[in-house]
Amino acid sequence: MSTPELDAGAGHSPNQEILRLEDVGKSYGNVHALRGVSLSVRQGEITCVLGDNGAGKSTLIKIIAGLHQHTEGRFTVNGEAVRFGSPREALDRGIATVYQDLALVPLMSIWRNFFLGSELTRGSGPLRRLDVERMKRVTEEELVKMGISVPDLDRHVGALSGGQRQCIAIARAIHFGAKALVLDEPTAALGVKQSGVVLKYIAKARDAGLGVVFITHNPHHAHLVGNHFVILNRGRVSLDAGRGDVSLDRLTNEMAGGAELEALSHELSRPGSTPEPAAAGRTTTEN
């Protein structure tokens, strides 16, 4: 396991650029979800994409993952301009993705979901068949490493808790990501411990020389591992900075879209004396 010397704090990194988006835009019908977004992901670096709800983060990673196609701009992988027709093409270039909606098939078992689309086989010709033993073993190992206990790998994914499902999606992407790893809010449903494990994995992938795109709403998480921060705001890039150029506080403020957060935390920590919050919201049920 190589541990390349990283200059994590610098703006300009000497590492090779794996993914590059230039002025990329995307519309869904009459909604212009992304406009003129530029971004680059380098080998051995973690690019954090941050932003408000509905800012366009998931749309961005869906373009990278080949699920959607951009309607404007250029997208290059290893310097070559691409326009993925399907996620298969992205996977074939070593780009593995954890989607926000997880992309698991509820009625299929855990191990089948883990290896879906990249099944292990043995034998050849007409006798080529799934290597069930090995797939189960690998799945179990990977999940144990993530710190979740799933007693029965033949259980349907639909019967798992939200966090357990998320762990499977993450473990799968980490297992199959060869060049780049794209994670859309991977820690959203995760507990403290699992979140830690995931962050550790992300760091490890970076150290193994992968390019990582990490989307999160948690500035702490982002600041802990990120080399590079891109903040999206209503489909546009509003900040693009290296680790050295932003403090945690600045990041948090940028993400919250203003400084009103301080006030909030004060307000909340004094229960029983809440000052008038903007326009009373709750009414009791009627009807």
Add this chain to the structure above:
Amino acid sequence: MSTPELDAGAGHSPNQEILRLEDVGKSYGNVHALRGVSLSVRQGEITCVLGDNGAGKSTLIKIIAGLHQHTEGRFTVNGEAVRFGSPREALDRGIATVYQDLALVPLMSIWRNFFLGSELTRGSGPLRRLDVERMKRVTEEELVKMGISVPDLDRHVGALSGGQRQCIAIARAIHFGAKALVLDEPTAALGVKQSGVVLKYIAKARDAGLGVVFITHNPHHAHLVGNHFVILNRGRVSLDAGRGDVSLDRLTNEMAGGAELEALSHELSRPGSTPEPAAAGRTTTEN
């Protein structure tokens, strides 16, 4: 809006108990998801339910919400033993819930989803009809208050981002919760700003005299607003304490199931020199 005097820090609270679970258990087939869980939710208090992934939190709130039935123990609402046959019964007692999977109908518009099951009508007899204007107005107001901009209330919920969807579910529950508010990881997909707004709402509901059950993986969030903390571990209660009895650090440690978190944060903050994390996890794609 009444602001009853709260003794948020004390273990014994004088407030009236709204919900009470005694030794409640629940099995899904061969999985015993909850065992002997006792819990009480009082008027004007926030009870935080914390715990690892798969600990049984969602199962617990589904029992409270009337979606599942407990297989063991006793569940009382306002002192009366109940066994809800359907969520409608819970709603009729003023218990509103935000489910982890949100319970939105993707092909229906935003305002229809907001009022689903509790539609406003006008006119009477055969002319009784939906009060579309008022429903749209209320929906818009509530969403604006949450700080998200949804330009077109006639959009299908299926076309919204994860966070936007979560906001709708929360706004709905807050609007309809009359006696108790149950929230299952409401801030999971939310940005920093929206999370703040949600916490503010939770505090406001408490101040208005509702009993709140708040499930989260974020110890900061929990500690900011909670009066009472229940930690679930593998279906059992492993900690049940008042606000005064636990510090944020203890809470975090309990939630992470040990002290290994410190090490992790250290480890991660020194990129480029990651020490051996337990058993190498990533292998490149093979197949």
Add this chain to the structure above:
Amino acid sequence: MSQAVQAAPAPPGSVDDRVRRRSLLASVLSRPEVGSLVGAVAVFALFFAVAPTFRQAASFATVLYAGSTIGIMALAVALLMIGGEFDLSAGVAVTTSALFASTFAYQLNLNLWVGVAAALVVSLGIGAFNGWLLMRTGLPSFLITLGTFFILQGVNLGVTKLLTGNVSSTSVSDMDGFEQARAVFASTVPIGGVSVKITVFWWLLFVAIGTWVLLRTKTGNWIFAAGGDKAAARAVGVPVRATKIGLFMTVGFMAWFVGMHQLFSFNAIQSGGGVGQEFIYIIAAVVGGCLLTGGYGSAVGSAIGALIFGMTSLGIVYAGWDANWFKAFLGVMLLLATIVNMIVKNQAAKR
């Protein structure tokens, strides 16, 4: 590589500049029924061009009549499909209702209206039974109503044979109440020299009520929710069970209505009738824009679907195309109509 902020964040809650206002055209185009409406216009234009007879008002009245007999049932089936369920017994239920009304009144020597009322009870009962069994067992409605389909088919024949000794019911044309009932269910209304069947007007009325219920009442909301996501609907307190049973009973009601129409226009009912009609109804609903998976569709759409089906099957006759190829033409026309529908929808989505 630190860059300056490129766009100032807009204040929260303000109007989102990313959203272009949808043109009125685009909003109209995105209604479920508009695509099929364009398909219907295309089919109409085609036959208008190739079949001279098709242009006559009298022919149009015949087409409308064909649309109405399919469309009244298709409406109920569409509502049921929006609510996420199927009813394979819908076709034979029509025959059951008609047989029951005539046999009941005949055997007991009653006024026909008593038979009509009793048949309504039976039809609603069959619907309620389907719905109840569905909710009780949790089996897919395909299986439940398939069972009812076979059972009703057998009962229609078995009972008729048992009571009349024949395979069709006895003619009711000379019984008390026949004329009034015929006026309600099966008369002809002359409009500007053209005789239009009364079912056409009933059809319009039912579609109007269906649209009102779907879009403007609680019940409509519940139907969409029950079909779109049953679990979510239940979780927010929608009475899913009652909604679905109600939908099955609506199918029962319409089956009764169409059954009465058949009874009073043909006087006697063949006990083997109705088999296969259930699919025509489903076809009309789907062509009209209903999703088979539930949660999406419209009442008007079902009417347009029925009209497309009626126009196509009669249009081929009006055009004088070779009868041997009838089904082939029908298939091609249906495919074309739905492909037009899809193109319109895609265009709408792009705006």
Add this chain to the structure above:
Amino acid sequence: MSQAVQAAPAPPGSVDDRVRRRSLLASVLSRPEVGSLVGAVAVFALFFAVAPTFRQAASFATVLYAGSTIGIMALAVALLMIGGEFDLSAGVAVTTSALFASTFAYQLNLNLWVGVAAALVVSLGIGAFNGWLLMRTGLPSFLITLGTFFILQGVNLGVTKLLTGNVSSTSVSDMDGFEQARAVFASTVPIGGVSVKITVFWWLLFVAIGTWVLLRTKTGNWIFAAGGDKAAARAVGVPVRATKIGLFMTVGFMAWFVGMHQLFSFNAIQSGGGVGQEFIYIIAAVVGGCLLTGGYGSAVGSAIGALIFGMTSLGIVYAGWDANWFKAFLGVMLLLATIVNMIVKNQAAKR
């Protein structure tokens, strides 16, 4: 109210004490086909008790034969349904294949095997067309294959009439290659004094292959994924498009096989045949435990479903029950078989 820790947290990754080991019985019971197997046993026991003829080995061979002709197609239809799609043209496609083989060889005076091979190409082509149009247009398969259904039905009649002047194809019994083809597709194998139709063995073989493919190959994984959640499957790189087209072609292949069986057992083919059979296939698949919504089911289940259907429809005759009530009996039996199925599943879920 601070309480002591009640249970020490278990170390991560260790065995979860909340999970009871499922008994072998419970695991077996939770397979998709087991419920229907119990249903099949119940139906078998019933007819074994009431119909003396049903107990003979020869009758059982007849039942197996009925099962095989439904079951071979039901297998392909079940695979397609697991993959999330329907094929309404499956019934008439059988007739198309048989008509094509005989007409092609007859009109051009060729060896029958040439006709058989050409029919295979045509059948696979129809399947591929269905699949391609489905993926190309994104319309529901119900509509696409409904179009094909009508078109094939029209073409069967139109072409046959055009070429032979009749509604059935000319007999092929005196053409070259007939005997060999008959041996392959429609011969009888004597086993212990009972003549068993060769289709029964083909059926077993196909079901075995189907099971192998579903459970032990990549393709099987993709079929489940494509039907269970198309979007998720695509997102992780499953070739959904190819999988679905392949499934339609499998239906085409089986339609060809059954068509050849019909051709070589009946020598001449009625152009109107096959209509309505598509639902029998779907029924068999659903009774055998396939979900209509896709993503769940089994090959063995489809076979059991076909057997239930065959046993029921023949059993009613063996029992000598009145033909007028045939459908009613069939409906009741089907409902009972599926309710037994459901009870078994619920029991399994509780363990």
Add this chain to the structure above:
Amino acid sequence: GGRQEDEAPAGGAAGKADTPTMKIAMITHAAPGDTFWDIVRKGAEAAAAKDNVDLNYQGAPEAGDQVNLVQQAIDADVDGIAVTLAKAEAMAPVVKAATEAGIPVVAFNGGFEEWQEAGALGYFGQDERTAGEAAGQRLTTEGAKKALCVIHEQGHVGLEARCAGVAETFGGQTENLYVTGTDMPAVQQAITSKLQQDPAIDRVVTLGAPYALTAVKSVADAGSSAQIGTFDTNADLMAAIEGGDIQWAIDQQPYLQGYLAVDSLWLYNTNGNTIGGGQATQTGPAFVDASNVDRVAEFAAGGTR
């Protein structure tokens, strides 16, 4: 209206034979619920009652299913099989299997040309094509110009053969129209539209009594002056012929077909007789029209004509 207390029971009741109970299977190519086949069955049941026969009546439109039904009768080791050979090619092997198993087989209704080759003992009925030809001749003598032949089940051999027969002997033009027999309003609409499209049509020929009655409404709706003839009869049809709405009906005496088929098997088993002596026994075609309708109507009311 309504049920009359004194309605006579249908069918002729003869004395009962004292021969041992005989099991006979009757297997047709008809779906249940068809008027024509119901009368066939009544004839068969009348014979069965007289001959002390345990009759098992079955029908299936798909060739494969009909073959299976015959095979089942063989499995049940019946004493005789009466079968329609509308799809003679498909049925021949299983008929042979029955005779090889020592079960006498008679053919009826369909298979006028193929019954001997298939190995049946006798044939009772009316070739559909011949019946059609008779109708065609009648149309020609009436001086009709253009006839519409309404087929209520697409691809049905017997129905197609009737229309083909009409086309063959009719001097004028014949056109076929396919309608959905299970949906009466659709039948009415389709005939109406055809009459609107082609006003030259002056004869409508339907292939079943209920469809003839529906055609009456279509003719009225379309304002056409076409006359109506039909195959097969029932009670309402007789009234329509009496009232002049329908000109004639071709009666192939289905009651007789069923009766003779069963009776001949009984005779063969008890006395070695073959009705027809190796020749086909024709049961039609006979025309019912204004001239003889009163004679037939009486029995049609009982459901046996």
